[in-house]
Amino acid sequence: MCGYISAAECVYVCAPACRAPSAMPVTSQLLRALPRSKVLASSLLPCQQHQSQFGPVAHLPASRQSSHMWQRRQPSRSYQTSSVLHSYILTPPQVNSILKANEYSFKVPEFDGKNVSSVMGFESNQLPANAPIEDRRSAATCLQTRGMLLGVFDGHAGCACAQGLSERLFYYIAVSLLPHDTLCELEAAVEAGRALSPILQWHKHPNDYFSREAQRLYFNSLRTYWQELIDLTSPGDVPDTREALLNAFKRLDNDISLEAQVGDPNAFLHYWVLRVAFSGATACVAHIDGPDLFIANAGDARAVLGVQEEDGSFSAHTLSNDHNAQNESEVARIRSEHPPSERKTVIRQERLLGLLMPFRAFGDVKFKWSIELQKRVLESGPDQLHENEHTKFIPPNYHTPPYLTAEPEITYHKLRPQDRFLVIGSDGLWETLHRQEVIRIVGEYLTGVHQHQPLKVGGYRVTLGQMQGLLEERKARASSAFEDQNAATHLMRHAVGNNEFGTVDHERLSKMLSLPEELARMYRDDITIIITQFNPHVIGAQRQEGQS
Numbered sequence: 001m002c003g004y005i006s007a008a009e010c011v012y013v014c015a016p017a018c019r020a021p022s023a024m025p026v027t028s029q030l031l032r033a034l035p036r037s038k039v040l041a042s043s044l045l046p047c048q049q050h051q052s053q054f055g056p057v058a059h060l061p062a063s064r065q066s067s068h069m070w071q072r073r074q075p076s077r078s079y080q081t082s083s084v085l086h087s088y089i090l091t092p093p094q095v096n097s098i099l100k101a102n103e104y105s106f107k108v109p110e111f112d113g114k115n116v117s118s119v120m121g122f123e124s125n126q127l128p129a130n131a132p133i134e135d136r137r138s139a140a141t142c143l144q145t146r147g148m149l150l151g152v153f154d155g156h157a158g159c160a161c162a163q164g165l166s167e168r169l170f171y172y173i174a175v176s177l178l179p180h181d182t183l184c185e186l187e188a189a190v191e192a193g194r195a196l197s198p199i200l201q202w203h204k205h206p207n208d209y210f211s212r213e214a215q216r217l218y219f220n221s222l223r224t225y226w227q228e229l230i231d232l233t234s235p236g237d238v239p240d241t242r243e244a245l246l247n248a249f250k251r252l253d254n255d256i257s258l259e260a261q262v263g264d265p266n267a268f269l270h271y272w273v274l275r276v277a278f279s280g281a282t283a284c285v286a287h288i289d290g291p292d293l294f295i296a297n298a299g300d301a302r303a304v305l306g307v308q309e310e311d312g313s314f315s316a317h318t319l320s321n322d323h324n325a326q327n328e329s330e331v332a333r334i335r336s337e338h339p340p341s342e343r344k345t346v347i348r349q350e351r352l353l354g355l356l357m358p359f360r361a362f363g364d365v366k367f368k369w370s371i372e373l374q375k376r377v378l379e380s381g382p383d384q385l386h387e388n389e390h391t392k393f394i395p396p397n398y399h400t401p402p403y404l405t406a407e408p409e410i411t412y413h414k415l416r417p418q419d420r421f422l423v424i425g426s427d428g429l430w431e432t433l434h435r436q437e438v439i440r441i442v443g444e445y446l447t448g449v450h451q452h453q454p455l456k457v458g459g460y461r462v463t464l465g466q467m468q469g470l471l472e473e474r475k476a477r478a479s480s481a482f483e484d485q486n487a488a489t490h491l492m493r494h495a496v497g498n499n500e501f502g503t504v505d506h507e508r509l510s511k512m513l514s515l516p517e518e519l520a521r522m523y524r525d526d527i528t529i530i531i532t533q534f535n536p537h538v539i540g541a542q543r544q545e546g547q548s
Contacts, residue, residue: 090510096483098513099493102126103486104205106139108148118290118415118539119148122532124205125488127428127496131517134159135426135528136166136281137208140200145177147289149200152301152528154426155281156356160272161363162281164256167210168218169283172252174199175226176244180233183226190223214272217264221255241287242410245296249283253362253406260365261377271382280356280364283408284320284424286532291415291542293422295319296408298360302430305413306421306439314420314443316435319411322427323360325350330359338400345397352403353395360405366395367404416543417536421446423491424532428525432495437502442531445490488529495527 090098107121124137134155141148149170155162175183178199189196204210233239260277264270282299295303297320305317323330331347338346348354356367366374371394395403413419423438433441484490497509515523 089507090514092506095506095509095513099125099127099484099489100486102205102207103489104203105486106203116535116538116541117148118535118542119288120533120535122150122203122530123486123488124528124530125486125492126529127492127527129428129520129524129526130159131520132159133526134162135428135526136162137528137530138166138170139203139530140170140174141203142174142177142199143201144182144197144199145174147177147287147292148532149173149285149287150424150530150532151283151285152424152426152530153281153283154299154301154428154526154528155279156358156361157364158275158279160275161256161277161279163209163211164214164276165252165281165283165362166208167214168222169248169252169285170200171218171222172225172248173245173285173287175222175229176248177239177241178226178229179239180230180235180237183230183233186226187223187230211272214269217259217269217273221259225251225255241289241292241294242412245285245287245294245408245410249296249298249362249406249408256363257365257368261373263380267382274377274381277363277365280358280361282323282358282361282427283406285408286422286424288415288422288532291539291546293319293413293415295411295413297321297411298323298362298406298408299358300324300427301425302427302435303411303422303424304435304439305419306423306443308418308420308443308447312447314439316439317413317419318435319413319422321409323358323409325357325359327359334359334403338403342397342399346403353397355395356404360407360409362406364404368402370401371398414543415534415539417540419534419539420536421487421534422532424530426526426528428527429491429495429529431525432527433491433498437494438491441491441494442487445484445487446533487531487533491529491531492527496524 103123103125105121105123108117108119122139124139126133126135126137128135136153136155136159137151138153139148139150151166151169153162153165153169178186186196256273256277259273264273282301284295284297284299284301284303286303287294287296297303300322301320302322303319305319307315307317309315321327321330325331325347334346334352335343346353351357352359352367356364369377374394421442423442425438429438484493493504493509496512497504497506499505499508512520512523
């Protein structure tokens with residue numbers, strides 16, 4: 001039963017063939033998830049992205065303000081420090097070992113028991129920069145309805161909120177998609193103490209942690225949600241997918257907030273629910289059912305479709321919008337929700353209240369609760385929480401909360417035969433590669449066809465000898481393109497190792513992967529990638545059936 005509570009609660013477990021394995025204890029993750037000092041070294045150009053999601057904090061002691069001083073999109077400069085960066089040249093097998101440590105793949109059976117699937121399978125991978133990694137990923141098949149769920153969760157101020165989302169959000173979505181009669185059957189079984197069939201079959205990597213300690217709490221909150229759905233629906237009602245995704249996101253964020261306010265008699269769980277609520281996470285989730293693709297996004301992770309053109313090349317079709325200061329409609333939305341007197345303060349230095357980069361996120365109650373509620377909850381909280389500096393300060397110009405929402409922006413796309421794959425990635429991927437380059441790399445990997453473009457050197461002055469070397473390198477890269485057995489790993493190799501000419505530089509890749517923990521976050525973010533491959537023949541047949 002995967003360590004769950006009772007037979008009646010086994011609705012909250014994965015299918016037997018996909019048991020959640022053990023992993024690093026939550027306690028060790030929590031102890032390591034505290035903010036740490038940041039040091040810049042000058043032998044590599046640092047990432048222009050701030051190493052945390054939070055900007056300068058005037059309320060922090062001067063000794064800690066340095067960890068919040070670097071803003072997004074700063075011009076590249078050389079930073080001189082007294083620390084010395086000791087880089088090591090890793091061998092190719094060592095590089096492969098690091099890149100492949102978290103890779104995972106899943107192939108959908110040709111006939112999944114209910115219908116021929118439009119999804120052939122997916123491949124995913126993660127590469128940490130934070131210690132521990134603050135990104136999470138999830139993938140599951142809906143067992144009592146139809147379709148597959150895939151999601152990337154990008155945490156900030158710790159990994160706790162992203163961890164909670166990775167375990168809970170898909171259950172909220174699956175329950176939201178259940179018809180009234182099935183919800184009634186669930187409740188009747190729990191009342192009678194009967195075992196329930198699982199509603200999700202999880203597809204997990206052995207390193208994907210599952211917090212067994214919180215399962216009873218999570219189940220009770222989920223049960224309260226489906227009880228309310230029973231009261232709000234009628235027999236024969238068919239759930240709408242768009243509405244189900246919207247309600248699931250908003251309800252889980254509400255439950256995260258409520259659980260933190262109520263607390264728990266168990267000291268560990270009390271600390272855990274507060275850590276989840278005071279940290280934060282963005283979420284980008286795909287629900288795929290036949291030719292129907294829904295993307296629910298809150299934050300700055302991104303979903304991009306790979307479309308194969310008639311000439312065999314691939315083009316990028318973006319299915320989500322980033323919720324940050326570069327999105328003018330998001331800026332207008334936030335300003336419209338607060339008085340004109342806050343127009344200049346609600347967004348400062350491209351951050352919410354000058355602090356938070358994503359404009360939509362789960363958790364982050366410091367941007368949602370009143371000051372009075374924050375103080376009351378913290379005063380009654382455990383001492384460990386007070387050691388986290390993020391919980392000690394009130395955001396500046398904090399007058400009319402909430403300033404932040406987890407309400408997703410939902411996009412629908414009807415799949416076509418030329419839609420070959422979907423890439424969902426945390427912002428650590430999109431900061432290093434343009435979306436068109438991501439789609440080209442993945443498309444060429446999946447098809448084995450390399451669309452060679454004229455070699456570009458981007459304004460660099462190169463000799464004929466250097467040009468010959470670049471051409472030879474490209475030839476060698478084409479012959480060894482299939483050293484990766486996982487598309488996400490292949491893309492990650494490019495994201496970390498690409499040089500200014502757009503080719504993988506082993507020396508650069510080695511240096512980036514050998515950076516010590518305290519420096520890695522200065523040069524890149526955590527990277528999480530899920531690549532889902534579609535079956536064009538099935539999609540074509542399903543579209544014809546829908547039109548007939």
